[in-house]
Amino acid sequence: MKNFFLPFIILFSFTVLAQKEEVFIRKIYDEALENGEAYENLRSLCKDIGARVTGSAEAEMAVEWGQRLLKAANFDKVYLQEIMVPHWERGTKEVGWITTENGKLLKLDILALGMSIGTNGLLSAEVIEVEDLDALRNKSAAAIQGKIVFINKPFDQKLIKTFQAYGACWPIRGNGAVEAAKKGALGVVIRSLATPTDHFAHTGSMHYEANVNKIPAAAISTKHANVLSDWLKEGKVILKMEMDCAQFADKVSYNVIGEMTGKEDAQIITIGGHLDSWDVGEGAHDDGAGVVHSVEALRILKELGYKNKHTLRVVLFMNEENGNFGGKTYAKIAAEKKEVHIAAIESDRGGFLPVGFDVVGDSTQLKFVQNMYKILNPFQIYRLEAGYGGVDINPLREYYPAMLQLGLAISSQRYFDYHHAHSDVFENVNKRELELGAAAMSAMLYLLDQKL
Amino acid sequence: MKNFFLPFIILFSFTVLAQKEEVFIRKIYDEALENGEAYENLRSLCKDIGARVTGSAEAEMAVEWGQRLLKAANFDKVYLQEIMVPHWERGTKEVGWITTENGKLLKLDILALGMSIGTNGLLSAEVIEVEDLDALRNKSAAAIQGKIVFINKPFDQKLIKTFQAYGACWPIRGNGAVEAAKKGALGVVIRSLATPTDHFAHTGSMHYEANVNKIPAAAISTKHANVLSDWLKEGKVILKMEMDCAQFADKVSYNVIGEMTGKEDAQIITIGGHLDSWDVGEGAHDDGAGVVHSVEALRILKELGYKNKHTLRVVLFMNEENGNFGGKTYAKIAAEKKEVHIAAIESDRGGFLPVGFDVVGDSTQLKFVQNMYKILNPFQIYRLEAGYGGVDINPLREYYPAMLQLGLAISSQRYFDYHHAHSDVFENVNKRELELGAAAMSAMLYLLDQKL
Incomplete structure (x- = not known):
C-alpha cells in the first residue's frame, strides 16, 4: 500500500511544476509588456547610433552602447571579446542611370552591394539581362x-x-559578380532581394574569388528592375553608374558579452543577436531587434529575481553581415577555454510578430522543445519545428555538435520589405510585436535553464 | 476475403480526397499571392471612395463601388438589399483645449464619438477624472x-x-455619456480605446438613453489623456470644446450582395465584411480589408473554375459601426424568404496576418473545424478555437441557431493602433498579409462547401 499514492504524487509534482512554470512565464510577459525596455533600447540604438556596418565609427560606438547597456542591467559580468573584422565603406558617390537610343532616361534607385569595389569613374556599358545564375552560366x-x-x-x-523566396535569390547577390566576371562583364546589377514592388534598393553581402576579375556590383529597386526589363524588350539599353565604395585594411572590433553566472555548474546557455548592420537605414529589424530581444530576455529574468542554474550569457555579435567573424571567434574561443555550451538561442529575423522557435538538434531535442507547446501556446507561440538557429550561433556547432540551437521564428511577411534597405528604421517596428519577441526569448531562456 | 481490402480502399479514398483538397488550397494561395486583386481593390476603396460612414455620400458611392466590383467578377447574381440606416455627421467644427490656473494651455487631439450631439457653441467646464464606469457611478x-x-x-x-483589452474599455465609449449625464455632467471625454501612447484620437459608437439628458461625448489621444491626468494631479483644469456633429433623419442604404448559385441544393454559405467605416482615415483595416477579403475569396474560387455545391454568397454589409442594421436586415430577410443558412464567415479584424478562425458552434462543429488543422497549417493557419464570428453575421444566429459561424482570426497586435482613427489608411496595410487573409477566407469557404 505504501506505493499506492506514488503515481498521484508524481502527477501532482508534475502539475505543480508545470503550474510554477506557467506562473513564471506569465510574469515574464507582464514585465515585457508593461515595463519593457526593449522598445526604448531599440530607439536608442537606431537614433543615437544609427546604421553600424562593421568597421565604421558607428559600429565602434555600438560596441560602447552595448557595453553601457549591459552594465546598466547589472549582470554579473560584462566584457568585450576582441575580433578582427573587414572594413568596407560605401563612399560618397553612388549613382546610376539607364538610357535608350529612342531618348528614354531614368535615374536608378541603386545601392552598391556590400564588399563591392567602386567603378573608378563613370562606368558605361550596354546591359544584358539574364534571369538567374544558371542562365548567366549558359x-x-x-x-x-x-x-x-x-x-x-x-x-x-x-x-x-518569405525566407524561402530570399534563399532562392540569395546566391545571385553573393556570386553574381564572380559569374559575370568569368564571362568578361564589366559590372553587375541585380534586382533587389525584396518582397514588394517599390523604390527601395536592398544591399547585402557579395564576394570575389581569387583569379577572377573584380567588377563592381549593385542592386536596383524592384520597380526599376521592371522598368529596365521592359526597356530591354524594346531594344538596346545603356547603363551608366559611378560608385566609390572600397575595402580597407581589417580592423579590431568586439563582441559585447554579459552574463548571469550559474549556480549549479559551469554549463552555458547563450542568447544573442548581431550588433552590426548594413550601412543604410538604421538596422532596426536587422538586427537591432535581435540585440534588444536578447538583452531584454536576460534583464527580465534578473528583474524578476530569477536564480539561474546555468550560466546565461547574452552576446551582441559583431560582423554577422559580411564575414561572421563575431560568431566564428566566439565559438573558437569557447572551445579553446573548454567551456561547456549546452544551448543557444538567436534572434535575427526582425522585430515582427513572434510565432515560435526553429530547432536545431536531434529528434529527442526537437521533441524536448515541442513538449513546451502547451506552456507557450497561451502566448501565441505555436510553431516549434526543425529549422535553423542563426548565423551567429551556428559556428558553435562545429565544436559542440550535440548542443541544442534555437532561432526565434518571426512572421516573415514584412521582413523583406525593409531588409538591408533605407527603410529598415525604428518607425517600422511595432512596440508590442517587439516586446512579445523579447518575452518569447526570455520564456525560452528560462525553460531551457529549468529543463536542461 | 471480399472485404479484406475495404479498409485500405477507404484509407486510400480518404487520402486521395485529402490530397485533392490540399492541391486545390495550394492553388487558392497561389492565385491570391501571384494574381491577387485584394490589394488593388483595397487601394481603390480607400482612395477612390475614402472614409464612408453610414448615411454619407461616400457610403452611397461605396455601394455603387461594391456593385461594380461584384458585377466585374461575373458572379451569377449581383443585387442590393435595401435597409434603413442612421445618419450622423461630424460637421465642420471639432476642437478642444485644456487650461490650468497656473498658465498651462494645450490644444487637444480630439474626435467626437459617433452619434454624439454637438456642444451648441463653446462648452467650457472644469474636468473631473474617473478611472472607469464603476468609479463614475460611485x-x-x-x-x-x-x-x-x-x-x-x-x-x-x-x-x-488586444481585443480583450478593447473589450474591457468598450463600455466606457458606449455608456460613458449616459452615466455621466445621470450625475449632471455637461460633457464627457474619454481616453481613446487604443494600444499605443500617441497623438491619434479614436472615435467609435456611443449611445443615449431615453429620459437621460444628452451630453456631447468625445475621445482624446492617449498622449493627451496622460497630460490631462498629470495636470489634474496638480490642480483644477478647465476643458473647452466645440463640436457641431449632429444626427439627421434615417436614410435608405443597401447591403451589396453577390453569389455563385449552388448546384446541388439551395443551402447558403455567407462570407462577408462591412462596407461602412467611421468617417476618419479610410477604413482600410476596419473594414475595407474584410470587404476585399470576402470578394477575393469568392473571385478566386470562380477564377479556378470551382463548381460549388452550395450557394456561396458574398455580402458587403452596411452600417456595422453604428446600428448594425445591415446585419440585422440581412438575417431578417433570410428568415422571411425561408432561406437555408448553414454557415457564415466574417472578416472584421483588419488586414494583418491571419492566424486562424474563431468558431461559433457546438462541440461537434468545433471539432469539425479543428479537423482542418492539418490541411491549413502549411499555410500558417493554426488557431482554430471557440470564439466569435462577427457583428454582421451574428444576427443570423437568432433565426439559424444551429448554423456554423466563423470569424477570421488575425494577429491583433497592431489593430488598435489604427482602429477608428485618422491613421486607418491604405498605407498601413501590408500587401502579403492582406492576400494571405483573402486566401485563408477562400480556403475556408471551399472547405465548408466541400465538407458541409
Missing part, C-alpha cells in the same frame, strides 16, 4: 563581354515563408 | 454636477489578445 562569353549583366530574378510570391 | 452627483467627466482607463497591455 551564356557565351561573346554575349557578355564588355557588358553590364542585369540579373533579374523576382521573389517567388507563392512561398508562404 | 461618485456623488455633487462631485459631477456641471463638470466634464474624463474617463481615463488605459488598455491592459498584459493581455496577449
Whole structure:
C-alpha cells in the first residue's frame, strides 16, 4: 500500500511544476509588456547610433552602447571579446542611370552591394539581362563581354515563408559578380532581394574569388528592375553608374558579452543577436531587434529575481553581415577555454510578430522543445519545428555538435520589405510585436535553464 | 476475403480526397499571392471612395463601388438589399483645449464619438477624472454636477489578445455619456480605446438613453489623456470644446450582395465584411480589408473554375459601426424568404496576418473545424478555437441557431493602433498579409462547401 499514492504524487509534482512554470512565464510577459525596455533600447540604438556596418565609427560606438547597456542591467559580468573584422565603406558617390537610343532616361534607385569595389569613374556599358545564375552560366562569353549583366530574378510570391523566396535569390547577390566576371562583364546589377514592388534598393553581402576579375556590383529597386526589363524588350539599353565604395585594411572590433553566472555548474546557455548592420537605414529589424530581444530576455529574468542554474550569457555579435567573424571567434574561443555550451538561442529575423522557435538538434531535442507547446501556446507561440538557429550561433556547432540551437521564428511577411534597405528604421517596428519577441526569448531562456 | 481490402480502399479514398483538397488550397494561395486583386481593390476603396460612414455620400458611392466590383467578377447574381440606416455627421467644427490656473494651455487631439450631439457653441467646464464606469457611478452627483467627466482607463497591455483589452474599455465609449449625464455632467471625454501612447484620437459608437439628458461625448489621444491626468494631479483644469456633429433623419442604404448559385441544393454559405467605416482615415483595416477579403475569396474560387455545391454568397454589409442594421436586415430577410443558412464567415479584424478562425458552434462543429488543422497549417493557419464570428453575421444566429459561424482570426497586435482613427489608411496595410487573409477566407469557404 505504501506505493499506492506514488503515481498521484508524481502527477501532482508534475502539475505543480508545470503550474510554477506557467506562473513564471506569465510574469515574464507582464514585465515585457508593461515595463519593457526593449522598445526604448531599440530607439536608442537606431537614433543615437544609427546604421553600424562593421568597421565604421558607428559600429565602434555600438560596441560602447552595448557595453553601457549591459552594465546598466547589472549582470554579473560584462566584457568585450576582441575580433578582427573587414572594413568596407560605401563612399560618397553612388549613382546610376539607364538610357535608350529612342531618348528614354531614368535615374536608378541603386545601392552598391556590400564588399563591392567602386567603378573608378563613370562606368558605361550596354546591359544584358539574364534571369538567374544558371542562365548567366549558359551564356557565351561573346554575349557578355564588355557588358553590364542585369540579373533579374523576382521573389517567388507563392512561398508562404518569405525566407524561402530570399534563399532562392540569395546566391545571385553573393556570386553574381564572380559569374559575370568569368564571362568578361564589366559590372553587375541585380534586382533587389525584396518582397514588394517599390523604390527601395536592398544591399547585402557579395564576394570575389581569387583569379577572377573584380567588377563592381549593385542592386536596383524592384520597380526599376521592371522598368529596365521592359526597356530591354524594346531594344538596346545603356547603363551608366559611378560608385566609390572600397575595402580597407581589417580592423579590431568586439563582441559585447554579459552574463548571469550559474549556480549549479559551469554549463552555458547563450542568447544573442548581431550588433552590426548594413550601412543604410538604421538596422532596426536587422538586427537591432535581435540585440534588444536578447538583452531584454536576460534583464527580465534578473528583474524578476530569477536564480539561474546555468550560466546565461547574452552576446551582441559583431560582423554577422559580411564575414561572421563575431560568431566564428566566439565559438573558437569557447572551445579553446573548454567551456561547456549546452544551448543557444538567436534572434535575427526582425522585430515582427513572434510565432515560435526553429530547432536545431536531434529528434529527442526537437521533441524536448515541442513538449513546451502547451506552456507557450497561451502566448501565441505555436510553431516549434526543425529549422535553423542563426548565423551567429551556428559556428558553435562545429565544436559542440550535440548542443541544442534555437532561432526565434518571426512572421516573415514584412521582413523583406525593409531588409538591408533605407527603410529598415525604428518607425517600422511595432512596440508590442517587439516586446512579445523579447518575452518569447526570455520564456525560452528560462525553460531551457529549468529543463536542461 | 471480399472485404479484406475495404479498409485500405477507404484509407486510400480518404487520402486521395485529402490530397485533392490540399492541391486545390495550394492553388487558392497561389492565385491570391501571384494574381491577387485584394490589394488593388483595397487601394481603390480607400482612395477612390475614402472614409464612408453610414448615411454619407461616400457610403452611397461605396455601394455603387461594391456593385461594380461584384458585377466585374461575373458572379451569377449581383443585387442590393435595401435597409434603413442612421445618419450622423461630424460637421465642420471639432476642437478642444485644456487650461490650468497656473498658465498651462494645450490644444487637444480630439474626435467626437459617433452619434454624439454637438456642444451648441463653446462648452467650457472644469474636468473631473474617473478611472472607469464603476468609479463614475460611485461618485456623488455633487462631485459631477456641471463638470466634464474624463474617463481615463488605459488598455491592459498584459493581455496577449488586444481585443480583450478593447473589450474591457468598450463600455466606457458606449455608456460613458449616459452615466455621466445621470450625475449632471455637461460633457464627457474619454481616453481613446487604443494600444499605443500617441497623438491619434479614436472615435467609435456611443449611445443615449431615453429620459437621460444628452451630453456631447468625445475621445482624446492617449498622449493627451496622460497630460490631462498629470495636470489634474496638480490642480483644477478647465476643458473647452466645440463640436457641431449632429444626427439627421434615417436614410435608405443597401447591403451589396453577390453569389455563385449552388448546384446541388439551395443551402447558403455567407462570407462577408462591412462596407461602412467611421468617417476618419479610410477604413482600410476596419473594414475595407474584410470587404476585399470576402470578394477575393469568392473571385478566386470562380477564377479556378470551382463548381460549388452550395450557394456561396458574398455580402458587403452596411452600417456595422453604428446600428448594425445591415446585419440585422440581412438575417431578417433570410428568415422571411425561408432561406437555408448553414454557415457564415466574417472578416472584421483588419488586414494583418491571419492566424486562424474563431468558431461559433457546438462541440461537434468545433471539432469539425479543428479537423482542418492539418490541411491549413502549411499555410500558417493554426488557431482554430471557440470564439466569435462577427457583428454582421451574428444576427443570423437568432433565426439559424444551429448554423456554423466563423470569424477570421488575425494577429491583433497592431489593430488598435489604427482602429477608428485618422491613421486607418491604405498605407498601413501590408500587401502579403492582406492576400494571405483573402486566401485563408477562400480556403475556408471551399472547405465548408466541400465538407458541409
